[in-house]
Amino acid sequence: MKEITLLQPQKIVFGTNCIDKFVNDYLKLGLNRLFIITMPVIRPLISNMVERLNKNGIHIEFYEKICNEPSITDFDALMAEAKKFGADSFLGIGGGSILDITKLVATLINSNQKIEDLFGIDLINQKGKWFACMPTTAGTGSEVSPNAILLDEKDSLKKGVVSPYLIADAAYIDPKLTWSVPAKITAETGMDALTHCIEAYTNKFAHPIVDMYALQGIKLIASNIFKAVTDGNNVEAREAMALGSMYGGLCLGPVNTAAVHALSYPLGGEFHISHGLSNAILLPSVMKFNYTANLKKYADIAIAFGAKRGTTDEETALNGVDYITNLSIKCGIPTTLTEIGIPQEAVSRMAKAAMKVQRLLKNNPREVTETDACDIYNNLYK
Structure with missing residues (x-):
């Protein structure tokens, strides 16, 4: 049988209401500047989680400007905001677009590599900050994959970055987050x-x-x-x-x-x-x-x-x-x-x-x- 390498998050939590476990897990990490990338419509679904984090002294910054499939321009804007906040950890909550750009920003925030040079396989040279993914759609599977897709506006073509460093540290797959999806x-x-x-x-x-x-x-x-x-x-x-x-x-x-x-x-x-x-x-x-x-x-x-x-x-x-x-x-x-x-x-x-x-x-x-x-x-x- 030919050789194969399986890559997946260190922790996968699956089940209805499992986002409650995220708070307990996160508080054990010793991190306290959490950058959450999501959409305004999702905020009510995670209000209890955010309240618990705030009560435990976690500083949270939200970024909610990714409305379509993300581009290099979106990546650059998000990266600037994450650096300004001084994020030490990231959480992507949304569909594949949200999760993909979360993975890229968290991985590259301390890197000197340019995103334009990373389209392809195994081109990222180091792990970035701790990050977790919470999908709100049953679609891309990005929460457990090493792939991320961005639109390169110059070529009018979506391009992929594939790297083991894009594997989330943790994935929380709560089907309840998909209930309100149209x-x-x-x-x-x-x-x-x-x-x-x-x-x-x-x-x-x-x-x-x-x-x-x-x-x-x-x-x-x-x-x-x-x-x-x-x-x-x-x-x-x-x-x-x-x-x-x-x-x-x-x-x-x-x-x-x-x-x-x-x-x-x-x-x-x-x-x-x-x-x-x-x-x-x-x-x-x-x-x-x-x-x-x-x-x-x-x-x-x-x-x-x-x-x-x-x-x-x-x-x-x-x-x-x-x-x-x-x-x-x-x-x-x-x-x-x-x-x-x-x-x-x-x-x-x-x-x-x-x-x-x-x-x-x-x-x-x-x-x-x-x-x-x-x-x-x-x-x-x-």
Whole structure:
């Protein structure tokens, strides 16, 4: 069996109301200048936690200006505020965008390295300040992954930083924080988490250890996403989605994603389409392109979805592609680029941009050429 390295936080706390444990854990660290990166809408959800920290003499500064997927400009502004406060620790509470930028700022606050030089794998040269992550969406799995994504405005392309130093010291995954997430965001982030699991399981560098996380994540998300979308207060569905998202995040370090994510980056970079929506639209088209490279694995994931088993692996795999398309429709997610206003004339430049994301394309079970990328995009027009 080939070698694999599993990277994850030193502490993972999972369960409804587990954010209460954060205060007890934090107070044992001997730190007292906590920089919290979040959004105004989240403040009421953590008021008791903040009150307890304040009563114990912890100085807290909030940063609540990240409203969209973060850019290098956002990173620079946040870094300046964190340095001004003199933060000795960080807590990111939010979706993947919040968690990603928290990881980067906490890790680089004492570094002389420039963010523009760190896009790629293993380029960060030292650990930064202590930081923890609390996800409020069941989507990116960033709370347990070594990855962070930023928009490089100069290239109009989202780019990734991957480093073991971006692994959180602690992750507190409290499904209760996802209860108030709107249906649209629940659907899109859920499809992102599902894509992580699918791309890890069918990856060129897949591994049996990671396959366990991936398949279980697929089962949990596929069977619960519609329930969570239609009834945000369904506790069991929210817990299942949070767990499935965490499993997807655990896949990102050792195996990572592939062509769906690579092709989604130009949609986010040029047209500012959300990451989850980009992945959801691209997923069936990429699956249809990929499935012949590993019929058995694509049949496996179809069965994990709950799709109809065919008389052959190929038939089962294609049933899985149809299942994903229909699941998106049920959850109110567009299934074509036409529906979200992406002009077909943009296909060639999106394909060129996607080909720069070799960090992910190299993982794909089939080689993707620029012509292939154009075909995958063009299949999503009606």
